[in-house]
Amino acid sequence: MVKHGIRLTSIVLAIFTFILTFQNVMIKQQQLPFDTAEQFEINISKTDVSKEKMVDSLNELTDQNNGILVKVTTNSESYEYAKDIIWFGKEKPFSNKMVVDEQKVKWLDSKLKGELISSREIGSRPLYGTYAIKGNEHFKNEITKWANDNGVVISWVAKPPLLKSIYYNLVHGGIGNSIITAFLLYLATLIAWFVTHAKARTIRLLGGVSSKRIHKEDTISIMKITTSGILIAWIAAIGYVIVVNDIRQIKIVLQPSIISLIILLILSCLFTLLISNIVRPKVEHLASRKIPLKRFRQLGTVTRIISIILALLIIPSTITSAYILKELSKEYSLWENMQNNVSLSFGDLDSLGTNKMLPNVQKFFSDMEKKDNLSLSLVIDKSILLNEEEYGGYDHIIITDKAWINSFNIGINKKEKGGKLTKKDFNSLEKPLQDFLIAQMSIWTKSGEVQPQGVGFYEFTGSKFLALPPNVGYGGSTVQAKNPLVILIDKPTSSLKIDSFMLPAASSGNVVFPDEEKLRLSLADSSIKEYVVSIDTIADVALEQSQKFAKEAIFYVIACVLIFISMIFAGIMNAQLWAGSNKKRIFTLHTFGKSYSEIIQTPFKKELIIAVFTIIAGSILSFIVRHPQVLTLLGVSLAIMVLYGLGNLIAFHVCVRKTFFQTAQRND
Numbered sequence: 001m002v003k004h005g006i007r008l009t010s011i012v013l014a015i016f017t018f019i020l021t022f023q024n025v026m027i028k029q030q031q032l033p034f035d036t037a038e039q040f041e042i043n044i045s046k047t048d049v050s051k052e053k054m055v056d057s058l059n060e061l062t063d064q065n066n067g068i069l070v071k072v073t074t075n076s077e078s079y080e081y082a083k084d085i086i087w088f089g090k091e092k093p094f095s096n097k098m099v100v101d102e103q104k105v106k107w108l109d110s111k112l113k114g115e116l117i118s119s120r121e122i123g124s125r126p127l128y129g130t131y132a133i134k135g136n137e138h139f140k141n142e143i144t145k146w147a148n149d150n151g152v153v154i155s156w157v158a159k160p161p162l163l164k165s166i167y168y169n170l171v172h173g174g175i176g177n178s179i180i181t182a183f184l185l186y187l188a189t190l191i192a193w194f195v196t197h198a199k200a201r202t203i204r205l206l207g208g209v210s211s212k213r214i215h216k217e218d219t220i221s222i223m224k225i226t227t228s229g230i231l232i233a234w235i236a237a238i239g240y241v242i243v244v245n246d247i248r249q250i251k252i253v254l255q256p257s258i259i260s261l262i263i264l265l266i267l268s269c270l271f272t273l274l275i276s277n278i279v280r281p282k283v284e285h286l287a288s289r290k291i292p293l294k295r296f297r298q299l300g301t302v303t304r305i306i307s308i309i310l311a312l313l314i315i316p317s318t319i320t321s322a323y324i325l326k327e328l329s330k331e332y333s334l335w336e337n338m339q340n341n342v343s344l345s346f347g348d349l350d351s352l353g354t355n356k357m358l359p360n361v362q363k364f365f366s367d368m369e370k371k372d373n374l375s376l377s378l379v380i381d382k383s384i385l386l387n388e389e390e391y392g393g394y395d396h397i398i399i400t401d402k403a404w405i406n407s408f409n410i411g412i413n414k415k416e417k418g419g420k421l422t423k424k425d426f427n428s429l430e431k432p433l434q435d436f437l438i439a440q441m442s443i444w445t446k447s448g449e450v451q452p453q454g455v456g457f458y459e460f461t462g463s464k465f466l467a468l469p470p471n472v473g474y475g476g477s478t479v480q481a482k483n484p485l486v487i488l489i490d491k492p493t494s495s496l497k498i499d500s501f502m503l504p505a506a507s508s509g510n511v512v513f514p515d516e517e518k519l520r521l522s523l524a525d526s527s528i529k530e531y532v533v534s535i536d537t538i539a540d541v542a543l544e545q546s547q548k549f550a551k552e553a554i555f556y557v558i559a560c561v562l563i564f565i566s567m568i569f570a571g572i573m574n575a576q577l578w579a580g581s582n583k584k585r586i587f588t589l590h591t592f593g594k595s596y597s598e599i600i601q602t603p604f605k606k607e608l609i610i611a612v613f614t615i616i617a618g619s620i621l622s623f624i625v626r627h628p629q630v631l632t633l634l635g636v637s638l639a640i641m642v643l644y645g646l647g648n649l650i651a652f653h654v655c656v657r658k659t660f661f662q663t664a665q666r667n668d
Helices: 002-031 051-064 137-149 162-171 174-196 198-206 211-244 247-278 283-287 293-338 358-370 402-407 431-444 498-507 516-524 527-531 540-546 553-581 583-591 601-626 630-664
Strands: 038-043 068-074 083-087 099-101 104-106 114-118 129-134 153-157 342-346 375-379 396-401 410-412 419-423 455-461 465-467 479-481 484-489 532-537
Touching (some): 002 174, 038 137, 051 068, 051 532, 099 247, 162 174, 174 198, 174 211, 174 553, 198 211, 211 247, 247 293, 293 630, 342 498, 342 516, 358 498, 358 516, 358 527, 375 402, 396 465, 396 479, 402 410, 431 498, 465 484, 527 532, 553 583, 553 601, 553 630, 583 630, 601 630
Parallel strands (some): 396 484, 410 419
Antiparallel strands (some): 038 129, 099 104, 342 532, 419 455, 455 484, 465 479
16 A cells, blocks of 8 residues: 555656656746747837837847847737747747747647747837847847947846756745655655564564665665656656647657656655665664664654645745735736737937927827727826825826726716726815825816816726726736726817827827727828837736746645645654554553543644644744745644644544554454
C-alpha cells in the first residue's frame, strides 16, 4: 500500500514539475521569441514624432545591424486566446524554437493562437510596450540612442538571477506551491515506508547486514518505485503536448523536460538516503530491543510543522487570488466593451491650442460627435489631487457623456441593467466640493459657468460605475466607483473648451473613438492630422494582463488540497507512532478504567502547543513573504488550528483504540 503511495505522490510531484517547466518555456517563448535574448520597454507619451516615422527608423536600425526586433502584442478582438508578433526589418525572423506556418504562429500554449505581422502593418496597435531584441552591443546602443533622439523613454529589462527565479517560481506561483506541497507529501510517504520497514531493517542489521548495504538496498527499492512514477508522468506530459498541440513542439520541450526529470530523480535519491540515514537502526537499538521510533516522531513533527507553515503561506494567497480574480473579471468586463475603442496621441498640444488651429480642432471633435464616434470618461480625482472634504462624501468625481453611460446601459432617472443616475442639485452638495467644482468647471466650460446648459450633476445607484483615469491605456487600471458624483455632459464639444479640456483629455486617452475607420477618414480631411503621433487601441496593455490571470487559481486550490492531505497524513502517522511506542501504557490504563480521551490528553495537548507556536511563526513568515490582509491571515490561522486540532484528536482516538484491541488480542 505504501509503495502505491510513493508511486502516486511521485507521479503528482512530477506532473506539477513538468507543468511548471512547460509554463516557463511558454513564458520565455512569449517574452523572448525567435531566440531573442533581451527585453526593453518604451513609453512614447512624451514624443512628438509620428508613429510611422518611428516604425521606419526601427526597421532601418534592425536591417543595418542584422538583428531581430519583435514585439509580442495582444489581439484585442480575441484577447483571451490570441497573441501576435510584430516584427521589424525587411527579413521575417526564424527560429527552431518557434513553430510558424506562413503567417500563423503556433504557440506552445495550445489555447493561444497568433499571427506574424510586419511592422508596416502595425495599424492601431500601440508602439509603447515591451520589445525583444537579438543582436550585438552596437545594436543595443543604437536602440537606446534612437529612443533618446525621439523623446522616447526606454528602460532595459534586467534578467533575474537563477536562484531568485527558482524562489519566485516555487514560492510566488500556484504551480510552484503545488510542487512544494506535493514534494512534502512525497516525503511523508517515504517516512511511512521506513516506518513499515523499521523492524525489517533492524532484523537485517541483527543478521549481519552492514548499514551501508541497508541504505543502498532500500534506496534502490524506493528509487525503482519513484522512477517508474516520474517516467509515467513524463510520458504523459510529452504525450499531452503531441495530442493537444503539434508534434513539432516536442523539440522545444524535450530538453527542459529531461533536465527536470533528472533533477527530480537526483533530489528523490538524496532525500531517500537522508531519511534512511536519520532513521537507521543502531546496535544500541538492538541491545534494548527497540525500533528507532523517536527519530520517526521527530521527522513527523518536522513534516507537520512544514505543512502548517506552507498552509499559512499558500491558503491566504489562494483567498487573495480568488478575490483579485473576481475583481479583475469586473475590471475586464469594461475592456471587453471597449476593446475596439482607440485613442489619439498628439505631439504638439501647444500648436493645436493656437488661435489658428483651434477652429480646426473644434471642427474635428464636432464632426466625431455628430457621427456618434466620440465618448468621454475622466475620473477627475485621478488627475487632480483632492483633500477629503472636497470629495463631499463621494468616492470619486467623474465627468462623462451620454455616449459613455449608454454603452454600459446606465439609465438617467430610471433603472437600467447597468444602474441608475439620479439628478442632484448643485446647491445641495457639500460646500468644499462646491468650491472645488466652481473653480475647476469655470476653467473647463466655454461659458465659464459651473453648470451651463447641457451639464448636470448626478448620483449613481448600481453595482459599479466604470470610468477611465488619465493614461489608462498605458497599463493603468480602470476605476470602478461605488458612490461617485457624475458630471454628465450632453454634448462635450458644445459645452467644454477645446484647448483647456478636450485636447488634453483626448491626448491622455479620456476621449475615445469607438470606430477607428471613421476616425481615420475624418483625420484624412483635417489639418490636425500632422499633429497626431499615433492612433492606439486603449485596451492593449490591459487585455494582455488579463491572459495572465485565472491560470494560477486552480493550482493554488490544488496546493491547498495537497497541504491538508499532508497535514492529515502527518497527523495520522504521528498518532500511530505514539500509540506504537506506548502499547503497554495504553493497554494498562484502559484496562483499569481510563478512557481513550484521558489517555491521549497529554500527547494531544503537546500537539496543540506545537501547533500554536508553529501557527504564530508561520503567520509572521507569511505576512513578511506574501503580505496578505491581516484579517485573512487571522481567519486562515484560526481555521488551520481548528482543523488541525480536530484531525489530530480523531487520529489519536482511532489509533489508541486500535492499539488497545491489537494488544489485547496479542496481534502486534
